[in-house]
Amino acid sequence: MPCKPEQKNIKEPTVTALPTTLEEARARDARDPLRTSRDQFHIPADTIYLDGNSLGCMPKATAARLRQVVEQEWAEGLIRSWNDADWINLPQRVGARIAPLIGAEPDEVLMTDSTSINLYKLAAAAVRMQPGRRRIITEPGNFPTDRYILQGLADSLQEQPELVTLPAEQIADAIDEDTALVMLTHVHYKSGRLHDMAAITQQARACGALMLWDLSHSAGALPVDLNGCGADMAVGCGYKYLNGGPGAPAFAWVAKRHHERLNQPIWGWFGHASPFAMSDDYVPAEGLRQVLTGTTAVLGASALETGLVLFADIDMAVLRRKSQQLTQQFIEAVERRCPKAGFELASPRDPEMRGSQVSFHHPEGYAIMQALIDRGVIGDFRAPDIIRFGMAPLYVGFEDIHNAVEILGDIMDYRHWDDPRYRQRNAVT
Amino acid sequence: MPCKPEQKNIKEPTVTALPTTLEEARARDARDPLRTSRDQFHIPADTIYLDGNSLGCMPKATAARLRQVVEQEWAEGLIRSWNDADWINLPQRVGARIAPLIGAEPDEVLMTDSTSINLYKLAAAAVRMQPGRRRIITEPGNFPTDRYILQGLADSLQEQPELVTLPAEQIADAIDEDTALVMLTHVHYKSGRLHDMAAITQQARACGALMLWDLSHSAGALPVDLNGCGADMAVGCGYKYLNGGPGAPAFAWVAKRHHERLNQPIWGWFGHASPFAMSDDYVPAEGLRQVLTGTTAVLGASALETGLVLFADIDMAVLRRKSQQLTQQFIEAVERRCPKAGFELASPRDPEMRGSQVSFHHPEGYAIMQALIDRGVIGDFRAPDIIRFGMAPLYVGFEDIHNAVEILGDIMDYRHWDDPRYRQRNAVT
Numbered sequence: 101m102p103c104k105p106e107q108k109n110i111k112e113p114t115v116t117a118l119p120t121t122l123e124e125a126r127a128r129d130a131r132d133p134l135r136t137s138r139d140q141f142h143i144p145a146d147t148i149y150l151d152g153n154s155l156g157c158m159p160k161a162t163a164a165r166l167r168q169v170v171e172q173e174w175a176e177g178l179i180r181s182w183n184d185a186d187w188i189n190l191p192q193r194v195g196a197r198i199a200p201l202i203g204a205e206p207d208e209v210l211m212t213d214s215t216s217i218n219l220y221k222l223a224a225a226a227v228r229m230q231p232g233r234r235r236i237i238t239e240p241g242n243f244p245t246d247r248y249i250l251q252g253l254a255d256s257l258q259e260q261p262e263l264v265t266l267p268a269e270q271i272a273d274a275i276d277e278d279t280a281l282v283m284l285t286h287v288h289y290k291s292g293r294l295h296d297m298a299a300i301t302q303q304a305r306a307c308g309a310l311m312l313w314d315l316s317h318s319a320g321a322l323p324v325d326l327n328g329c330g331a332d333m334a335v336g337c338g339y340k341y342l343n344g345g346p347g348a349p350a351f352a353w354v355a356k357r358h359h360e361r362l363n364q365p366i367w368g369w370f371g372h373a374s375p376f377a378m379s380d381d382y383v384p385a386e387g388l389r390q391v392l393t394g395t396t397a398v399l400g401a402s403a404l405e406t407g408l409v410l411f412a413d414i415d416m417a418v419l420r421r422k423s424q425q426l427t428q429q430f431i432e433a434v435e436r437r438c439p440k441a442g443f444e445l446a447s448p449r450d451p452e453m454r455g456s457q458v459s460f461h462h463p464e465g466y467a468i469m470q471a472l473i474d475r476g477v478i479g480d481f482r483a484p485d486i487i488r489f490g491m492a493p494l495y496v497g498f499e500d501i502h503n504a505v506e507i508l509g510d511i512m513d514y515r516h517w518d519d520p521r522y523r524q525r526n527a528v529t
Numbered sequence: 530m531p532c533k534p535e536q537k538n539i540k541e542p543t544v545t546a547l548p549t550t551l552e553e554a555r556a557r558d559a560r561d562p563l564r565t566s567r568d569q570f571h572i573p574a575d576t577i578y579l580d581g582n583s584l585g586c587m588p589k590a591t592a593a594r595l596r597q598v599v600e601q602e603w604a605e606g607l608i609r610s611w612n613d614a615d616w617i618n619l620p621q622r623v624g625a626r627i628a629p630l631i632g633a634e635p636d637e638v639l640m641t642d643s644t645s646i647n648l649y650k651l652a653a654a655a656v657r658m659q660p661g662r663r664r665i666i667t668e669p670g671n672f673p674t675d676r677y678i679l680q681g682l683a684d685s686l687q688e689q690p691e692l693v694t695l696p697a698e699q700i701a702d703a704i705d706e707d708t709a710l711v712m713l714t715h716v717h718y719k720s721g722r723l724h725d726m727a728a729i730t731q732q733a734r735a736c737g738a739l740m741l742w743d744l745s746h747s748a749g750a751l752p753v754d755l756n757g758c759g760a761d762m763a764v765g766c767g768y769k770y771l772n773g774g775p776g777a778p779a780f781a782w783v784a785k786r787h788h789e790r791l792n793q794p795i796w797g798w799f800g801h802a803s804p805f806a807m808s809d810d811y812v813p814a815e816g817l818r819q820v821l822t823g824t825t826a827v828l829g830a831s832a833l834e835t836g837l838v839l840f841a842d843i844d845m846a847v848l849r850r851k852s853q854q855l856t857q858q859f860i861e862a863v864e865r866r867c868p869k870a871g872f873e874l875a876s877p878r879d880p881e882m883r884g885s886q887v888s889f890h891h892p893e894g895y896a897i898m899q900a901l902i903d904r905g906v907i908g909d910f911r912a913p914d915i916i917r918f919g920m921a922p923l924y925v926g927f928e929d930i931h932n933a934v935e936i937l938g939d940i941m942d943y944r945h946w947d948d949p950r951y952r953q954r955n956a957v958t
Contacts, residue, residue: 142605149607151607151608155603155607158599158603162599166599170587170591170832174587174775178573178586179580180907215823216823228685245797245822248798248811249797253794257687258684346602346828347826347827347828349826366681367681367684368646369673378673378911379673382676382677382680393643394646395768397777398775399774399775399828400827478609483806
């Protein structure tokens with residue numbers, strides 16, 4: 101199978117002719133092939149939402165769908181809805197909707213649990229499939245829960261895997277015959293830097309290691325081709341670019357060639373070959389279903405399903421092109437509007453190397469972000485000094501970017517961020 | 530601390546003067562101290578719902594609350610709602626509402642994940658707290674996912690625990706100095722048999738073993754006194770008697786004396802001492818919060834919180850008395866109405882030994898249950914031959930029981946269950 105690098109063939113229009121005025125931005129929105137998508141979302145008034153990489157906006161259809169699930173399927177159908185409303189197949193049904201976004205077959209993806217729990221299951225399964233290999237390689241500084249899960253595995257699993265943490269650029273050389281698994285987050289949660297999935301996967305597999313990707317910041321944000329790259333496993337999040345709602349269930353992908361040998365450690369009735377036989381001994385289901393454990397979170401799963409419907413007619417190459425244009429427009433506008441404000445780009449300047457987000461370092465980042473939020477521009481802050489802006493291409497437009505940077509410029513010009521109200525730190529996700 | 534057996538001091542009114550006619554049943558409902566609770570629930574028309582032990586009815590307040598969470602907190606508040614709507618503290622807040630129902634302190638209970646995932650975490654932590662002890666003792670034939678989880682642990686954990694399965698009556702004698710953990714489901718999911726929590730816990734602890742209870746079929750159905758009994762750990766379900774909705778999050782309880790030594794293996798950012806510091810190395814939070822892993826399922830958690838509000842003013846001794854009366858009325862009515870229909874009681878006859886459910890064996894159990902459901906009496910079937918009826922005391926009344934048994938009698942008299950439509954088996958939860 102040829103390894104198709106997924107981000108190469110759409111270079112041309114990304115950096116040319118980006119809007120620099122309000123009029124140009126509006127004109128660009130008017131001819132945006134994704135412009136009708138925005139109407140499918142509820143965007144709060146007077147808000148420019150650049151945090152869809154943390155929690156996606158609510159699709160308008162979701163409110164009605166959840167009323168139906170709660171007030172009809174639960175309230176009226178009660179226990180019968182496991183069959184009559186097909187709750188029982190939600191993990192498979194939602195998984196099949198995620199599959200085309202990540203280059204997977206419909207029966208290779210299940211929606212279940214949280215990203216962290218799924219990572220525990222799959223990373224453990226990977227180590228158990230690689231007898232005689234003990235190392236798990238990952239990088240420092242990426243989304244911390246991924247590392248915590250691997251640290252917990254190293255602390256608890258019978259195989260006693262050894263966790264090796266190396267900077268991204270040293271990983272390829274470090275993969276050896278003792279490496280069971282390489283685990284990386286595809287898009288860096290802080291900087292938005294994109295790993296070369298095809299190249300790294302190829303290096304891992306050439307050495308006999310398995311390759312597991314966390315797609316939390318890439319699924320729904322750019323085209324991903326797991327099978328095309330020959331990857332082995334992946335996990336990802338439902339509440340960011342997939343617009344599944346707060347704490348939506350996550351997903352797990354395993355390449356079909358591994359399904360038969362898979363043995364994840366958290367055995368539960370939803371993963372049993374015959375869940376309703378209620379037999380005493382665990383017999384894993386065939387195929388991927390053994391990855392399931394407990395009862396499906398029906399409310400969250402139904403919201404996620406509704407969010408995914410909005411991707412049904414989206415050309416991911418078009419989405420990627422718009423995403424690259426939005427991020428590039430944002431970088432150029434900030435540097436043009438606030439050249440001496442002390443911002444230092446924390447994201448790759450090359451749009452081919454970036455996910456759908458832009459981050460800047462600034463020593464006053466926390467207060468600046470609070471001032472922005474106060475003015476209706478919602479991004480987020482990541483310690484110690486990063487302000488982060490996510491451009492969800494389904495509902496963020498070129499005018500949004502223009503206006504957001506104008507407000508940022510205003511805040512910097514007049515030192516609004518110096519207001520003591522903005523300097524008090526709270527927990528922020 | 531004295532060990533208070535929780536089901537002893539309410540014997541008197543349980544078996545006397547139960548209604549045997551429709552008029553008596555209605556009169557009993559009229560003077561039921563819990564009668565106003567029923568009005569807080571949506572009960573579908575023409576339905577007698579005796580399956581609240583599988584999926585509780587929808588509290589009327591939940592529909593409105595979920596609209597608020599979805600259409601305001603998510604749609605309008607977006608990422609800000611983690612602070613502004615206090616999503617961040619849902620595990621603790623909902624846990625504190627569960628605490629009084631199970632004899633726990635408010636800071637000893639967290640709502641998170643599924644029952645199965647929580648059992649994996651706590652059983653693993655228990656084994657890791659007991660160096661030199663390798664056995665986990667449990668019983669056969671109880672809710673299977675509990676056994677599957679323990680089997681998965683035995684298959685994966687560094688300590689290589691050995692799972693020993695013994696009939697309930699042999700467990701006390703088998704607990705020895707090699708026993709790390711005794712894990713039992715308090716109320717048997719099929720028969721409704723209630724374990725003597727105080728006695729078994731005492732036996733386990735006398736031998737230095739830890740005691741972990743699954744309260745899925747008891748939390749909200751009868752008074753539980755974990756601390757009074759000196760238990761160590763517990764898990765339980767949010768979607769049965771707690772009325773949290775389909776696939777609601779579950780809960781985990783750990784006695785405070787163990788919090789400091791706890792080390793569950795699925796390390797995630799919500800369990801980190803400083804989740805938003807995003808540091809590379811896992812440092813468990815103080816107290817019970819280290820049991821958390823991933824992002825809270827906000828929709829399910831909010832529904833569960835609303836369901837729990839209905840317990841705020843409930844006297845659990847009163848609830849237990851009504852539950853025992855309902856189950857006793859049901860048993861006596863079935864035996865009076867259908868003496869020769871072939872039903873064999875599968876539940877304990879002594880109401881002190883029963884949870885809030887009644888089961889009968891019948892070789893045609895599957896078809897009989899389908900016929901009942903067709904007539905609006907919803908219970909469930911458990912292989913190979915058990916029909917099961919749950920009496921959720923907050924919304925099931927004495928008239929319901931009377932009418933359900935009349936319909937059952939009719940079905941048996943006229944062999945409605947012989948209808949070929951009722952003989953086709955589907956997946957049913």
